Amino acid sequence: MKALVLAGGTGSRLKPFTHTGAKQLLPIANRPVLFYALDSLAAAGIREVGVVVGAYGRDVRELVGDGADFGLRITYLRQSRPLGIAHAVRIAHDFLGDEDFLLYLGDNYLQQGLTGLVRRSAADPAAARLLLTPVEDPSAFGVAEVDAEGNVLRVEEKPDAPRSTLALIGVYAFSPAVHEAVRAITPSARGELEITHAVQWMVDQGLRVRAETTIGPWRDTGSPEDMLEVNRHVLDRMEGRIEGKVDARSALVGRVRVAEGAVVRGSRIVGPVIIGAGAVVSNSRVGPYTSIGEDCRVEDSAVEYSVLLRGAQVEGASRIEASLIGRGAVVAPAPRLPQAHRLVIGDHSKVYLTP
Template sequence: MKGLIVCAGRGTRLQPFSYLTSKVLLPVANKPLIFYSLEKLISLGITEIGIVIQPAQKMMFKEHVGNGVNWGVRITYLFQENPLGIADAVKQSESFIGSDSFILLLGDNLISQSLAELKDSILVGHYDGALLLGKVENPQEYGIAEIEEQRIIGLEEKPLQPKSNLAIVGAYAFTAQIFKAVHAISPSRRGEYEITDAIQYLIQHGYSISYDIATHPHTDVGTPGRWLEANRWMLQTMPAEKTTTTYDSYVGSIIQSPVLIDPSSKLLNCVIGPYVVIGPRVTLENCKIEDSIILEGVNLRDCTLKGSIISIHHAVPPI
């Protein structure tokens, strides 16, 4: 079984931070977002991983992610010339996947649920596909699955009259049969090749699709608000010793856990926390900061921040 991570989206909702880098390379709890997907695949014993990116992002990913040697895996970069949807990204991976089965993840998603059930659905249960589903309160806003026993019998995008409250979370397992589907479907009204259409094609042509229901948190880090939410979530799940810190470089400062501060950063007369992540080589003086992300290299003085994301070039909301 192989792994596939789709990262070729434009990340427009995370602009201006995604102007100069892929959104999946932005840090969550001081670690590039894509690392969480890599670790999820590696935890399943997967050692061959494809990452679908835009051609212009090749050097950026090779610098930040590399070839996988640090994880003991082999990473292959695959290219999607235009962001034409997840199913199109899967199509670009066909030569890499070959006849193998694979786990598909979206690079901007954070999923704490084990994906072992999806893996077993393919390798043990001999299903042709498997999806991770999550219960939602507003199913009209999601792609929704209709289920019957352990099978998905239909998918509907943002239904007016939902047949369930089970939304597609963004983790999938497939056999190579999915390539028949991605070649057969047409673009949707928004001009993209939708993975839901490809799965519906499989269902309509007699292929069996299973599912697992998420019982642990998940989110897509697609907006500044969700980026902040993801940092709060990761701080809450980290061991206390990682989010409580007493470095000598924090002169006259009060640290209110949970926080995560890179040891290369310096604080003077600050009140930091809770729910603050501070990246490398940051200098703060006379600042009060809560529920915020301060990215690498930022220098701030005499300010109060809450619910903010600050980089060298940008701030949301502006300060």
């Protein structure tokens, strides 16, 4: 079985971060989200992977390479514009050939992995097999209606009146029948070829479409809130390890990972926390559930339940929590101006001011 991983898309909910990079490369516990998908594919025994890339394809290639570090052989497929998941399947036809394949959205995090799904797909063949999870607001997702035997009766994309609470989570096992389906459908109102329309076409043709439900940790890391929650899940499973320098005035409590080249001085770190190579934490309190990226600086500050991307600097912040701080960003005390705030804010940024 081959796999097709989507690593393009615009990531509109993660602006301004996605103005300068692919959302699949944003870090979870200091590793790109995409890496966890590739790890899961390799663990499931898949070796041939097609990665669909868009505007930031060069960045993805530089980080992922030929896939050898993951035990994979990767072929890159260029999607000129984000025209939908089914369109990605269309352009990947030559790579996929007439084989069964797994489709995985590269910004998804699925803690349980893919081994069980791959095994069951081989043992019980179907035209398509969908991975679902119950959600509180199904109108924000693709939704599947499933009978008592696990057969899919209907799928809809973000319906106003959902027929169930079971959302598609972006993991599918397909037979070659999907290629006829994606050729048969037309663009939706938003101008995309929807994979839900292709699945519904297969259902309408009388093909066997099966569903599996997972209640394990899953997130579409398409928003800052989801990024922080996935970071929490990953850090919860992390083991502590000290490879960098921690001075005698510092206290490390619980599972803390300090990468080689990182420095902790006069600070209290309460895990789970990961501190990347080249980062310096001094006279600060950090954690829990915080990831500090490579070459970051945290001085005279308190940071908790946050993600700092590479090169970010936090200085003199009495308390930062539930925050996502971008590459090379600087957080520092403002001048004491009476009744005024001085701001330099990029496009689509959000700033929350206390009275």
